[in-house]
Amino acid sequence: MAGRESESAHAASGEALTYPFRGEHQAGIxxxxxxxxxxxxxxxxxxxxAQLIALLKAWTEAADRMTRGRPAGEIGPVEGAANLPPDDTGEAIGLSPSGLTxxxxxxxxxxxxxxxxxxxxLxxxxxxxxxxLPHFPGDNLDEMRSHGDLCVQACANDPQVAVHAIRNLARIGFGTVAVRWSQLGFGRTSTTSTSQSTPRNLFGFKDGTANVKAEETDELAEHVWVASSDDARAGWMAGGSYLVARRVNMTIEVWDRQPLGDQESFVGRTKDTGAPLSGGGELSEPDFSMPGHDGPVIPKDSHVSVVHPDHNDGVRILRRGYNFVDGTDQLxxxxxxLFFLAYLRDPRTHFIPMQLRMAKMDALMEYLKFTGSALFAxxxxxxDGEYVGQALFA
Ligand code: HEM
Structure with missing residues (x-):
């Protein structure tokens, strides 16, 4: 990306996967x-x-450019004057846009x-x-991995493209904003389209099977997008969503010593195909009433049973999380x-009760530690011609 030559070269070779930055909803959901x-x-x-608005305008322009595979600034990483810092940092020269959102x-x-x-x-x-968000049982939050006035989620198929985006937005914001915390993720732990295969999380299980998908437009309207009637004083949020970000450390070494059968009981699905323990294939509906040796075959405290819509007033969420490994700890x-990211219509109905239920009774909790947490609108x-969040300031 970045240089004009490489841009046209990629366009010609058809490598340049791009998603439009502008539209009814933000890209990346x-x-x-x-x-x-x-x-x-x-x-x-x-x-x-005024400075905050100027920043949002500058971020919008830069994001629009970078998602098209152009440099962050109008001039470019190497095209400007030798006596000035470049308006793009340069590490994405020659890289394709990689589906950056x-x-x-x-x-x-x-x-x-x-x-x-x-x-x-405001x-x-x-x-x-x-x-x-309230404090949940099992939260052991690091304040410097939590909260924040603004957030930026950059996703791409090339890690350097995602890092380049955040780095340049931070550079543009120098003097107006400071990075509070940031998180790298590799290996998506969700699918958001029926065209995608289901990936695996670091417990080795398929993750994203029952996620809300882009093709389910009625479900998105009901569970993910905010409607104009949702909140009289926040009409500016219509067509938006709420983002819950939770950094969930997994005690990998302890998990790895659990027998396969126990791991499957904790999740409620098989490790191989991801089918519910009540049978069928990956996409079969779980049967929570099917009897097993000792209670239902899908245990009541299995993750899938605890968070399933049948046991949560019918609510669904759009998960969009990533695996992370940040080196090793002192031991x-x-x-x-798993850096858990979820988009939902209202955290009061679509997240807080589900997370409380999980904290109270989910068998997975023994292997999880919540170390960061944040909520964003x-x-x-x-x-076209607008900046992101413009209606909030109008
Ligand atoms: C490290 C933490 C977590 C792990 C390893 C994990 C793992 C999984 C797995 C393996 C599945 C089954 C496959 C699928 O349908 O995607 C699943 C489903 C799901 N998880 Fe999690 N999860 C985690 C945290 C959470 C949290 C914090 C929430 C929300 C409070 C959540 C909500 C859900 C929901 C709603 C489903 C779909 C249930 C269904 O409709 O069947 N998960 N998760």
């Missing part, structure tokens, strides 16, 4: 989940509303500070659904897990 992630949460360091969100603290004070004249437009164990997509 129902877009087929790419293989790599760089996610960053930012704190806004300015008090000026860039998705922006607003955290609760953008609206009000810890003391409840209105920061940018407090009366804060959605009722956008309150910091030599992998510092690894993801505004609808920007139309």
């Amino acid at each position: 129902v877009t087929p989940a790419q293989d790599r992630l760089h996610f960053a949460a930012f704190d806004v360091t300015t008090r000026s509303r 860039i998705t922006f969100g607003f955290g609760p603290t953008l609206f009000r500070d810890a003391g409840g004070k209105d920061r940018f004249g 407090a009366d437009r804060q959605p009722a659904a956008l309150e910091p 030599g164990g992998l510092n690894a897990g 993801v505004p609808p997509g920007a139309g």
Whole structure:
């Protein structure tokens, strides 16, 4: 990507997978989940509303360019004056756009500070659904891996393209925002389209089987997209969604010592095909009433039973998480897990009760530690000539 020559070369060879940045909804939600992630949460360091708006305008332009496979700035990494820093950092020269999507969100603290004070004249437009998530049993949160005023999710099939996007947005934001935390992810743990095969998470199980898919437009309208009637003071969120980000460490070494049969009971699906323990194939509906030796064949405390819509007032969520390995811990164990990302219509109905249920009774919990957590309001997509989140400031 980046240089004009490489751009036309890729277009000619047909390698350049691109997703439009502008549209009704932001890209990076129902877009087929790419293989790599760089996610960053930012704190806004300015008090000026005008500077915040200027940043969102600049980010929109840069994201629009980068997702087309162009440099972050108008000039380019090597085309500018020798006595000025380039307006693109250059590590994506020669790389294809790799299906890059860039998705922006607003955290609760953008609206009000810890003391409840209105920061940018936006407090009366804060959605009722956008309150910091409660503390859940089993949360062992690192504050510096949690929260944030703004978030940017960059997904691509090439890790360097995703990192390039976050790096350049951070560079553009210098003086207005500071990176609070960021997370790299490899290996998607979801499918968001029926055209995709189901990948595996670090427990070795297929993940994403029963996810809401792009093709299920009625389900998306019911469970993922915010409707204009949802919140009178947050009409600007219509067509947007809420993003829950949870960094979940998995005790890989302990898990690896569990017998296969136990692992399958904890999940409620077979490790091989991903079929529910009640039988059939991967896409068969689980039968929670089918008897086993000792209670139902799909145990009541299995993950699938705990989080299934039948036991959660019918709610579904769109999961879009990634595996992560951040080196090893002091004991030599992998510092690894699943960076859980989910898009949903309202965290109060579609996430908090499900996470509480999980914390209370999910057999997987013994192998999980929640080390980071954040909630963001993801505004609808920007139309031509608009900047992302424009309706919030209108
Ligand atoms: C490290 C943490 C987690 C792991 C390893 C994990 C693993 C899995 C696996 C293997 C499945 C079955 C395949 C599928 O349908 O995708 C699944 C399904 C699901 N998970 Fe998780 N999960 C984790 C965290 C969570 C969290 C935090 C939530 C929400 C609170 C959640 C909600 C769901 C839902 C809603 C389903 C689909 C259930 C269905 O409709 O059958 N998961 N997960």
